[in-house]
Amino acid sequence: MSNADVAVLLRWSVLTGGRGSDKGLTAIVGLDPLLHTSGTSVHKRSLISKQGDPDLRAALYMAVLGALRGHNALHDFYNRLVARGKKKKVALVACMHKLLIWAWHVFTTQQPYDATK
Numbered sequence: 001m002s003n004a005d006v007a008v009l010l011r012w013s014v015l016t017g018g019r020g021s022d023k024g025l026t027a028i029v030g031l032d033p034l035l036h037t038s039g040t041s042v043h044k045r046s047l048i049s050k051q052g053d054p055d056l057r058a059a060l061y062m063a064v065l066g067a068l069r070g071h072n073a074l075h076d077f078y079n080r081l082v083a084r085g086k087k088k089k090v091a092l093v094a095c096m097h098k099l100l101i102w103a104w105h106v107f108t109t110q111q112p113y114d115a116t117k
Helices: 003-015 022-029 054-067 073-083 088-109
Strands: none
Touching (some): 003 022, 003 088, 022 054, 022 088, 054 073, 054 088, 073 088
16 A cells, blocks of 8 residues: 555544544445435445545555455455356455455554464
């Protein structure tokens, strides 16, 4: 992640007093689902809200594309989602979310990433 991406994590930590949730961070970045409903009907499929920083979402997207070229935990996660019948773009967004949450936990715990956890 670049310095700007780490700054987003730092800003989220400061805004929440270090007690921010994964869901809140996901919403700040704009990876949270946006449902299209009217009454009891669902007229469209869910999309991501895109309310947050587009540069950070682009960085996460490119990081996921790079990660999928190697053999690692994120690539295995992506393959499991596609094998379950998820569309490839949906699986990419899920990987972006997972990478963001991993980065948040590494940032908050100050521990290096451990793929075995």
